[in-house]
Amino acid sequence: xxxxxxxxxxxxxxxxxxxxxxxxxxxxxxxxxxxxxxxxxxxxxxxxxxxxxxxxxxxxxxxxxxxxxxxxxxxxxxxxxxxxxxxxxxxxxxxxxxxxxxxxxxxxxxxxxxxxxxxxxxxxxxxxxxxxxxxxxxxxxxxxxxxxxxxxxxxxxxxxxxxxxxxxxxxxxxxxxxxxxxxxxxxxxxxxxxxxxxxxxxxxxxxxxxxxxxxxxxxxxxxxxxxxxxxxxxxxxxxxxxxxxxxxxxxxxxxxxxxxxxxxxxxx
Amino acid sequence: xxxxxxxxxxxxxxxxxxxxxxxxxxxxxxxxxxxxxxxxxxxxxxxxxxxxxxxxxxxxxxxxxxxxxxxxxxxxxxxxxxxxxxxxxxxxxxxxxxxxxxxxxxxxxxxxxxxxxxxxxxxxxxxxxxxxxxxxxxxxxxxxxxxxxxxxxxxxxxxxxxxxxxxxxxxxxxxxxxxxxxxxxxxxxxxxxxxxxxxxxxxxxxxxxxxxxxxxxxxxxxxxxxxxxxxxxxxxxxxxxxxxxxxxxxxxxxxxxxxxxxxxxxxx
Numbered sequence: 001x002x003x004x005x006x007x008x009x010x011x012x013x014x015x016x017x018x019x020x021x022x023x024x025x026x027x028x029x030x031x032x033x034x035x036x037x038x039x040x041x042x043x044x045x046x047x048x049x050x051x052x053x054x055x056x057x058x059x060x061x062x063x064x065x066x067x068x069x070x071x072x073x074x075x076x077x078x079x080x081x082x083x084x085x086x087x088x089x090x091x092x093x094x095x096x097x098x099x100x101x102x103x104x105x106x107x108x109x110x111x112x113x114x115x116x117x118x119x120x121x122x123x124x125x126x127x128x129x130x131x132x133x134x135x136x137x138x139x140x141x142x143x144x145x146x147x148x149x150x151x152x153x154x155x156x157x158x159x160x161x162x163x164x165x166x167x168x169x170x171x172x173x174x175x176x177x178x179x180x181x182x183x184x185x186x187x188x189x190x191x192x193x194x195x196x197x198x199x200x201x202x203x204x205x206x207x208x209x210x211x212x213x214x215x216x217x218x219x220x221x222x223x224x225x226x227x228x229x230x231x232x233x234x235x236x237x238x239x240x241x242x243x244x245x246x247x248x249x250x251x252x253x254x255x256x257x258x259x260x261x262x263x264x265x266x267x268x
Numbered sequence: 269x270x271x272x273x274x275x276x277x278x279x280x281x282x283x284x285x286x287x288x289x290x291x292x293x294x295x296x297x298x299x300x301x302x303x304x305x306x307x308x309x310x311x312x313x314x315x316x317x318x319x320x321x322x323x324x325x326x327x328x329x330x331x332x333x334x335x336x337x338x339x340x341x342x343x344x345x346x347x348x349x350x351x352x353x354x355x356x357x358x359x360x361x362x363x364x365x366x367x368x369x370x371x372x373x374x375x376x377x378x379x380x381x382x383x384x385x386x387x388x389x390x391x392x393x394x395x396x397x398x399x400x401x402x403x404x405x406x407x408x409x410x411x412x413x414x415x416x417x418x419x420x421x422x423x424x425x426x427x428x429x430x431x432x433x434x435x436x437x438x439x440x441x442x443x444x445x446x447x448x449x450x451x452x453x454x455x456x457x458x459x460x461x462x463x464x465x466x467x468x469x470x471x472x473x474x475x476x477x478x479x480x481x482x483x484x485x486x487x488x489x490x491x492x493x494x495x496x497x498x499x500x501x502x503x504x505x506x507x508x509x510x511x512x513x514x515x516x517x518x519x520x521x522x523x524x525x526x527x528x529x530x531x532x533x534x535x536x
Binding site: 103107108109110114141142143145146147150152153155156178179180181182202204205206207208209219220221222 | 377446489
């Protein structure tokens with residue numbers, strides 16, 4: 001399994017051009033840009049740069065964020081997702097990763113927020129299918145339920161895939177699902193629908209609910225075991241390294257990429 | 269639904285005697301001590317104090333913490349749970365709350381840790397049944413999986429209850445389960461087995477994975493909706509207020525109890 005660099009891993013010091021050059025320097029053959037660095041370069045220029053570098057685009061991060069306090073907000077989110085689909089198509093991304101969104105500000109209506117996610121996804125599926133962009137639903141850790149994703153488990157994500165039909169899949173990030181008692185059963189259910197495989201690690205202690213992820217091997221997740229599970233279901237794509245970490249953001253990005261390629265051999 | 273004071277809510281400033289007197293001052297009729305304050309007073313003296321004050325003991329916190337790196341550690345945990353059962357019996361607690369334990373230090377073997385929890389529970393059930401102490405399995409939020417509880421969901425807890433049989437139940441803490449897409453279905457499944465109902469709130473943002481809980485109404489959990497779910501399944505016990513919070517620990521405990529009794533009317 002080859003590794004792909006998710007650009008958020010070095011977001012504080014590198015733009016997209018730096019990431020593309022960094023991948024070449026370190027022998028990394030895949031990349032997954034976030035939309036901010038993509039737009040900073042310009043989507044068409046970015047598409048050409050990435051293509052010229054011979055990189056596989058394992059995903060575009062991210063669509064989603066559907067729930068909003070009013071109808072105008074929800075419509076704006078859907079429009080933004082349409083732009084994201086076009087961007088994913090332009091760069092030949094294997095999928096558009098969906099971070100579905102949390103509760104609207106001030107709301108305690110979790111069922112309502114989940115309905116907004118469902119409605120938002122239904123609204124964009126025709127466009128995604130027409131563009132050939134796989135919508136990769138990413139269940140996020142339950143600790144992000146209030147503010148980032150009311151989609152919390154693989155079971156819930158696969159239920160949504162069942163409902164939405166062709167053109168959907170799962171972005172499976174070990175950080176978000178490692179704890180799940182249903183993990184093995186749901187990965188088996190995901191056969192043929194794993195659109196992305198993201199790796200990082202759960203540190204003990206974890207000092208921030210968003211920005212304290214570890215590099216593979218720094219924490220307690222048995223990443224090779226989960227990799228074996230997804231490979232057993234036919235997943236033949238990349239392991240995308242996506243590290244949101246104040247600690248690693250403060251380091252020299254070349255050191256971070258060196259760590260990744262070293263740890264790739266032992267901890268993924 | 270009456271409220272019960274879990275002593276951890278004021279642990280930094282009050283011992284058990286203070287808590288008992290505080291409950292009387294604020295018209296709180298239930299208490300759930302942690303073992304440290306219980307042992308500090310002496311179990312028999314505490315039992316008499318609580319009885320004399322006319323308080324209902326909604327639980328003893330906590331048993332569990334079964335996983336350990338070696339057999340001696342696991343045996344010691346089981347012995348400690350036997351002492352906890354005796355203490356729960358002595359104070360007439362409605363249940364012994366189980367925080368089952370995380371991964372042993374250095375381990376990535378989640379299945380192994382879960383097996384240790386299962387084995388530990390099997391080892392104490394005969395003693396618990398003989399003492400008439402209900403073993404209340406508390407699923408803890410998945411963000412505590414590594415270091416506090418590999419028991420993460422209601423479904424998993426109820427599967428364990430099914431396996432262990434009579435004398436078991438669930439301690440349902442809204443903080444740990446509010447996000448769960450399975451919540452309604454699993455609460456229905458828990459009918460007749462809800463041994464405790466704990467309330468606090470999920471703040472946005474949450475700045476610590478253990479010590480940043482909110483009082484009811486401070487966060488995004490629809491506590492009255494979850495209360496209605498458990499009442500619909502026949503739960504007729506207390507709402508136990510259990511707040512682990514550096515913020516609230518720094519306040520005057522009488523102010524905290526005043527907040528609790530006020531919020532009881534609006535947010536539970």
